[in-house]
Amino acid sequence: MQDKVLIVGAGAIGAFYGALLAKAGAEVAVACRSDYQIVKRQGYQIISASLGDWTFLPSQVVKTTDDYQGQADYLILCTKMTADIDRAEIIRAAVSPQTTIVFIQNGVETEQELLDAFPDNEIVSGLAFICCNRLQPGQISHLAYGKLTLGQLPAGIGDKTRHLAELFNQSGIDCVAMDDIITGRWTKCVWNAPFNPLSVLSGGLATQDIVRSQESFIRAIMHEVCAIAAACGHPLAENVVDLNIQSTYKMPPYRTSMLLDFENGQPMETEVILGNAVRAGEREHIACPNLKALYALMKLRELKIAESKRQDKR
């Protein structure tokens, strides 16, 4: 039987992963607001350096989950994690008892909201290591990477998680299921917590310039993330800081997602990437002055952006 999938928040990442699942044989619907008209008419055009180009025609295109017809086996939530979004609210109408809720979103400590709202559903946390952009409405460019890591909450790997990982693997993307996905999220935060804010606060430096100029500062921030993760019961690999530093030197100069959001005048994921880490540190009584300083600075930056927007409106 064909798996029924509903992608909620079909921006670049949601549309791309949805297109992969359709390629693997699933019946994939999408809920999208901004590009609704054009996607309804012609679907998504996927342009991928590694997987070729193809058109993804969703089985249904809806504006909100209220309009979704049927019962999804998997609801995959891919919206950006900004402060104004109530994740439970936007998916609730399409969640049936058998629906596995998967969220492929940034940040740490973002689980509880969904666990509380859907205590009887299987919930899967997903981490995407991918570089893809929306070129224009309905057109998605997949530039590099794509690896997906999935894990059931609170821990473990269930049958449906394993099956979803298989579908992704069939579609040509590397997808692994991991036992402790929360540790995976903290591991990703080791890189995100310094490089996302610093790319914005520096005025737009690429990651290589940042690490070359301020390696010891970056390491100090990364070690704070490790200490917080350990205090939360998720000790990270001992060499995680070294590996992240080394890989950043080797990566091509990379402009972070937060920098792209900033430059495009979009809300940034400050709270889930940095704010949640700082709050976890405070709760666990772990000193994290560098994370706190970055968080305070990002809040000032956001205040300035809000001020400028108010002035533009006058």
Place this chain on the structure above:
Amino acid sequence: MQDKVLIVGAGAIGAFYGALLAKAGAEVAVACRSDYQIVKRQGYQIISASLGDWTFLPSQVVKTTDDYQGQADYLILCTKMTADIDRAEIIRAAVSPQTTIVFIQNGVETEQELLDAFPDNEIVSGLAFICCNRLQPGQISHLAYGKLTLGQLPAGIGDKTRHLAELFNQSGIDCVAMDDIITGRWTKCVWNAPFNPLSVLSGGLATQDIVRSQESFIRAIMHEVCAIAAACGHPLAENVVDLNIQSTYKMPPYRTSMLLDFENGQPMETEVILGNAVRAGEREHIACPNLKALYALMKLRELKIAESKRQDKR
């Protein structure tokens, strides 16, 4: 006998204080590079909210101290404190045995360079609390404040310091001589170390918005400056942090000098305001993670500025 004064670096602050001394009866020459031609022709036009408007005609206008004629009683150095300036070098030609060298410049731990270069001269450290701008070549606007604090190095108040303070007081500006000017410098750094970098890193917020939004962060930075000053043998007043916070709430929204430099594409005084404080903290083994974070961020900002300038040139 008329006091002979040479102002070196006659930007807004140098020209304004020179004009005051001329008003008080001193013979005031200026060394200035950028506005040399117009100042030689017509002097400086001073426009002051509190002291009225007048024209200041220097006794000599020279490009460099090599061209200065005579022996100065006071050489007052007012250049900006950027990394590329060798202060001893630019004043050397005009320093006679009886010349008292006064520097009215920002920053902490900036004394040694001059003490080493001129071991036999009296050296006076000066702190200006002033708001004045160069409106156009040869035209200086004095907006508010003006208070000057002077103190001999390494400490104490000599006759010539007292005499200079009297001249300034006669001219209509408040000038006090203080016994331990180095403590005065650290006290000023308590305000400068947070607000100057944060005004830039926030993208241009005024000081009131910064303190309203992030008071506890500001306090943490200020306490680090206090701890470093104490370790350097200059304990600050116990209520200095509270007073600085209170006065910032009361000040009109203020855009710092570092922010103005940044917006005008000028070099910023990052090293003397922040770098020297961090280096003193490291030398004295005082933990100052917030100052270090701000310093690292300012270095990244400067790296981005240099990168953008290189690209503009192409």
